[in-house]
Amino acid sequence: MTELSLHILDIVQNSIRAEANTIEITINEQISEDRYTIIITDNGSGMDEETLKNAIDPFFTTRTTRKVGIGLSLFKQNAELSGGTMTVESKLGQGTKVSALFGFSHIDRLPLGDMAGTMTLLIGANPKIRFIYNHITQLSDFEFDTNEVLEELGKVPINHPDILKALKEMIEENLDMIEAAK
Amino acid sequence: MKIKSLADLRKIKDEVQEKIKLRELGENAENHVQIKVAMATCGIAAGAKDSMNYLIAELDSRGIDAIVTQTGCMGFCYAEPTIEVIKPGKEPVIFGFVTREKAKEIIDEYIIKGELIDGVIPVNYKTIEEQ
Numbered sequence: 001m002t003e004l005s006l007h008i009l010d011i012v013q014n015s016i017r018a019e020a021n022t023i024e025i026t027i028n029e030q031i032s033e034d035r036y037t038i039i040i041t042d043n044g045s046g047m048d049e050e051t052l053k054n055a056i057d058p059f060f061t062t063r064t065t066r067k068v069g070i071g072l073s074l075f076k077q078n079a080e081l082s083g084g085t086m087t088v089e090s091k092l093g094q095g096t097k098v099s100a101l102f103g104f105s106h107i108d109r110l111p112l113g114d115m116a117g118t119m120t121l122l123i124g125a126n127p128k129i130r131f132i133y134n135h136i137t138q139l140s141d142f143e144f145d146t147n148e149v150l151e152e153l154g155k156v157p158i159n160h161p162d163i164l165k166a167l168k169e170m171i172e173e174n175l176d177m178i179e180a181a182k
Numbered sequence: 183m184k185i186k187s188l189a190d191l192r193k194i195k196d197e198v199q200e201k202i203k204l205r206e207l208g209e210n211a212e213n214h215v216q217i218k219v220a221m222a223t224c225g226i227a228a229g230a231k232d233s234m235n236y237l238i239a240e241l242d243s244r245g246i247d248a249i250v251t252q253t254g255c256m257g258f259c260y261a262e263p264t265i266e267v268i269k270p271g272k273e274p275v276i277f278g279f280v281t282r283e284k285a286k287e288i289i290d291e292y293i294i295k296g297e298l299i300d301g302v303i304p305v306n307y308k309t310i311e312e313q
Contacts, residue, residue, distance in 0.1 A: 001227055002202075003198065012224045016255065047270035063222075071223040114231075121231060125252040152188050153195055161242040162198045166185045173186045 001074060002104075003113025004038065010071045010135055011040050014124055016129065018044025020095065023122075024132040027112070029104065031138060031182070034099060036084075036102040043095040052090045075100060082109035116171035119144070120164045127159040133171075140181045142174040212221035213240075215293055216268040219280075229281065229289040236282045237265070240289060248293075258303055267292065268310035278303045 001006050008025060020042035028037045034134055047055060054060040061069025062099065074112045075098070076086040083103035090096040090172045119133055123146060133144040150158060157163070185191060218233040219225070234250060241248040258264050261278030267288065268274045277288055278301050291299045 008233065009221070009231060011222050013252075013254070014220060016252075020282055063255060066259060068225075074223065117231065117235060121234060121252075125250075147234045148188060148190065152191055153210050154184050156195050156198050156202065160202070161238055162194065162201070163191075164238075166191055166194050170187065170191060173184055177186075 003092075004110045005113040005118040007040065007075045007110075008077065008115070009041065009118045009121065010162065013077060014071065015040065015042035015044050015096065016126060018042060018046070018096065020044030020129065022130045022132070024134070026136070027133045028136045029138070029182075031104055034104045036104040038100045038102070040098045041095065046092045046094050046096055047090040050091045052088060057080065057090050066168065071153065072098070078110060082106035116168045119171055120168040123129075124159045124164050127157065135157040135175060135178060135180055137178050139177045142178050144171060200251065213247060213270050215246060215270070217248060217250045218253040218266040219250065220254065220256050220262065221252040221257075221262045222251070222268075224255055224259040225262045228265035232279050233263045233265070233282060233285050235284050237289075240286065244289070246289070261303055269293065269296070275300050276303045289311065
């Protein structure tokens with residue numbers, strides 16, 4: 001993966017397969033602490049202890065189409081390369097939380113990349129799932145919730161290409177604003 | 183004008199609503215082309231996100247009624263990005279190595295003209311649900 005937003009797109013696919021109907025992504029930039037954290041929480045099926053123990057193992061997967069599952073292990077590797085770490089917490093029937101910590105200024109910390117594109121792609125393909133995206137910096141924050149968007153749209157489908165284009169622009173503009181405020 | 187807030191979104195909502203009304207007249211979900219983009223770790227790493235965005239934008243701008251969704255890994259990690267295309271009343275066809283260029287070729291040749299092109303993988307393929 002070349003961008004953190006691609007890792008997020010990848011990890012969220014796990015939540016979708018776990019039949020979550022609410023997925024929350026929180027990115028927190030703490031420059032003064034030199035920390036950059038990404039937390040992905042879902043209310044999907046969760047994992048039992050045995051599965052959780054194996055989740056980060058690249059040679060473990062619940063898929064039947066192939067024998068490896070490297071999404072989480074790649075995410076972990078990239079976190080560790082920047083001097084950080086990644087943990088997975090999960091409870092069967094309740095959901096899963098993936099937390100990754102990166103070294104903010106580390107040369108090997110991947111850039112966030114096209115986060116607006118990742119969000120709109122997820123929303124477009126999964127219009128029934130509630131996505132919450134919080135992006136926090138030390139000076140400002142941006143909160144995005146598809147429930148608020150749905151309320152605004154009424155009967156117009158959220159996954160209409162024109163709406164997705166508008167949402168992408170909205171997220172980009174807001175991320176630019178908090179970036180400029182830093 | 184750039185869209186910055188939910189209030190801005192409200193403004194374009196009405197335009198979209200009008201568009202939908204116009205289209206609904208001749209619309210039938212069964213006449214849609216269905217495209218599933220394999221969007222697992224292997225697909226994402228190979229650029230499936232870019233291909234999917236391109237497909238959505240290109241099909242919309244050409245006015246082709248299509249539903250573009252995501253699916254998991256279909257087991258052809260060596261040929262990512264892979265997509266499954268189901269034309270109305272036709273068997274599903276899987277294409278491998280779907281870059282932007284390939285996606286354009288698939289729209290031009292297969293979706294519009296109905297001609298098969300290089301890059302189709304296994305003839306005996308069944309969708310994941312069927313297996």
